[in-house]
Structures are given as C-alpha cells and as structure tokens.
Amino acid sequence: xxxxxxxxxxxxxxxxxDAREVVALKxxxxxxxxGQFVCLLGPxxxxxxxxxxxxxxxxxxxxxxxxxxxxxxSAPGPKRGMVFQEYALFPWMxxxxxxxxxxxxxxxxxxxREVRIAALLEMLGMADFRHRFPKDLSGGMRQRVAIARxxxxxxxxxxxxxxxxxxxxxxxxxxxxxxxRIWAELKKTVIFxxxxxxxxxxxxxxxxxxxxxxxTVKRDLTVDLPRMRDPSTPQFNALKRELGEMVMEEQQxxxxxxxxxxAID
Numbered sequence: 001x002x003x004x005x006x007x008x009x010x011x012x013x014x015x016x017x018d019a020r021e022v023v024a025l026k027x028x029x030x031x032x033x034x035g036q037f038v039c040l041l042g043p044x045x046x047x048x049x050x051x052x053x054x055x056x057x058x059x060x061x062x063x064x065x066x067x068x069x070x071x072x073x074s075a076p077g078p079k080r081g082m083v084f085q086e087y088a089l090f091p092w093m094x095x096x097x098x099x100x101x102x103x104x105x106x107x108x109x110x111x112x113r114e115v116r117i118a119a120l121l122e123m124l125g126m127a128d129f130r131h132r133f134p135k136d137l138s139g140g141m142r143q144r145v146a147i148a149r150x151x152x153x154x155x156x157x158x159x160x161x162x163x164x165x166x167x168x169x170x171x172x173x174x175x176x177x178x179x180x181r182i183w184a185e186l187k188k189t190v191i192f193x194x195x196x197x198x199x200x201x202x203x204x205x206x207x208x209x210x211x212x213x214x215x216t217v218k219r220d221l222t223v224d225l226p227r228m229r230d231p232s233t234p235q236f237n238a239l240k241r242e243l244g245e246m247v248m249e250e251q252q253x254x255x256x257x258x259x260x261x262x263a264i265d
Contacts, residue, residue: 005189006055006157011064013050019197024050025061026214033157037183037190039204041197041243043251047215048193049161055191056082056159068157078106081150083160087142089134095121095145096130102153102222120148123185124178140171144178151182160192164199176202180227201236202229207248212253219246 012026025047032038039247040048053059055066057076068072068080076082089098096117099199103113121127124144134142150158150188164172180203183190200207201223221243225235 005034005069006030006032006191007067008032008051009067010053011051011054011066012063013047013054014150020102023214025054028064028215028217030208030217030220032187032189032191035187037203037205038192039200039207040191040193040196040210041200041207041247042210043195043212043247045213046210046250047213048210050215051190051210052159052161052193056080056087058082062157078153079155079158080157081153081155083143083150083158083163087134087139087146087161089142089145091134094131094133095126095137097146099148099152102149108155114127116152116159117148118228120151121126121152122183124148138171139167140175140220141177142165147179147182149187155188157189157191160190162193162195164211167194168174168218172199177228179203197240197247198231201225201239201243202231207243209243210250212250218250 008028008030009117011025012023012027015024015061017246028051040051041050050059054061055068055073057073057080060074060091063142068077079180088102099117099120100113103116108116117130118127121130124147126141126144126148129137134145137145146163164175176199182188190205192200194203204223207219207221208217209221210216211218223232223239225239229236231237231240
C-alpha cells in the first residue's frame with residue numbers, strides 16, 4: 001500500500017431511480033498525502049459532493065475502493081470530520097455545548113473537554129460567544145462553530161462541502177484566511193468542495209477539476225503560487241483563466257444535457 005493518506009481507486013457511483021440509472025462518478029483514481037489541501041472544483045452535477053460523501057463513508061461507492069490510512073472506508077469514522085454548508089448545529093444548544101457534543105459521545109472527561117473547547121474558542125475568536133445560541137450568531141460565526149466542532153474531535157482529515165458558499169464575500173474571505181491559518185497550525189488534510197475558481201486557487205495546494213456527469217477527473221493540478229496569495233497578480237489570474245476555460249466547458253455540457261432532457265420530457 002502506498003504511503004498516501006487517502007487512496008481512491010477505481011471508484012464508480014451509480015444512482016438508480018425513475019426507471020433509469022445515473023452514473024455520478026466514473027473511474028475516479030486519486031491519492032492524497034497527509035497535510036495536503038485539495039479542492040474539488042467543477043459545476044453542479046459533476047459529482048464533487050458525491051465523492052466527498054464517499055470518502056466520508058456516508059454514501060459508499062458502487063464499485064472501487066477508498067482507503068484512509070491503510071483501512072478501507074466502509075462507514076463514517078473518527079478519522080474524517082465533515083463540515084457542511086448548512087452548519088448542522090443543534091439550535092437548542094449553546095456554542096460551547098455544540099462543540100462539546102462529540103467529545104461527550106466519545107466519553108472525554110469534563111476537565112479535558114473544557115480545556116479543549118476553551119482553546120478552540122480562543123483560536124477561532126469565539127470565546128465571548130460560548131454561551132450564545134446559534135440563532136444569535138451570524139452565518140460566519142455559525143460556520144466557525146461548525147468548524148470548531150470538527151476540530152474538537154481532532155480528526156486528521158477535514159472534509160468540507162462548500163462550507164462558505166452561503167456567506168457574503170467579506171465574511172467568506174475572512175473565513176478562508178481563518179481556515180488557512182488553522183490548516184497551517186494543525187497540519188490537517190483537507191478536501192474542500194467548491195464551485196468558485198478563485199476560492200480554489202486561494203486555498204488549495206492542489207485542484208482536482210471534475211467533468212460533468214459522469215464525474216471523472218478532468219485535470220489534477222498543483223498550485224505553485226506562494227502563500228498568502230493575491231488574487232490581483234498576473235500569475236493568479238492566468239491560472240484563473242485556465243481553470244475557467246475547463247470549468248466552462250463542463251458547464252456547457254451540463255447546459256446541453258439539461259436542454260436535451262427537457263426536449264425528451
């Protein structure tokens with residue numbers, strides 16, 4: 001077995017329903033090393049979230065295998081923490097209680113729990129909001145809590161499904177910077193799903209561009225730009241144009257497919 005932390009080998013995913021099959025993923029082969037920040041990029045319908053859910057163990061492949069640290073993925077597990085776009089916080093719990101939930105399930109003693117939660121709240125600038133409820137927080141603060149809840153479990157791998165997609169541009173950039181700081185400090189492996197070309201370039205060591213259905217790997221590209229990255233530089237914009245052409249080609253395939261299906265109906 002390779003030394004890569006995550007090995008995706010020959011993965012296919014087929015959904016059945018409405019008297020027809022939909023091939024969501026086809027022959028996905030990727031190896032991701034520990035500590036890498038990988039963005040999955042592409043238009044709607046290219047299977048980014050499907051692949052992420054397969055790595056998480058929420059929706060297993062129809063065929064092929066996914067290994068994490070040498071073990072085959074057959075169900076969700078503590079090595080992979082998931083951050084969703086919708087925050088997925090318990091509304092009846094405070095910030096502190098939301099972060100503590102997973103640690104309580106794991107059986108961590110109260111004193112150790114409190115130390116870890118206090119450190120995370122400080123790291124994310126949320127110490128003054130520990131007793132607030134989700135309804136009292138902005139979207140950006142809710143997402144910080146969702147990230148803290150995953151970090152509390154100390155999973156070596158963070159899976160992030162468009163976590164900043166619903167936020168305004170300024171909040172989104174602030175959280176991108178927060179995520180990069182956390183990633184650099186804690187050395188997590190990150191797989192991050194996004195529709196945004198600029199976000200992918202700003203964040204990732206590596207960008208995997210996926211094709212429209214069936215989702216395959218169109219391009220696996222290393223981002224060599226130094227951090228922190230400036231979106232106004234010629235190098236950044238040259239890469240943005242290159243990726244934009246790839247994604248637009250798949251978006252047009254998506255549009256043509258929708259037109260064809262509408263004509264059939």
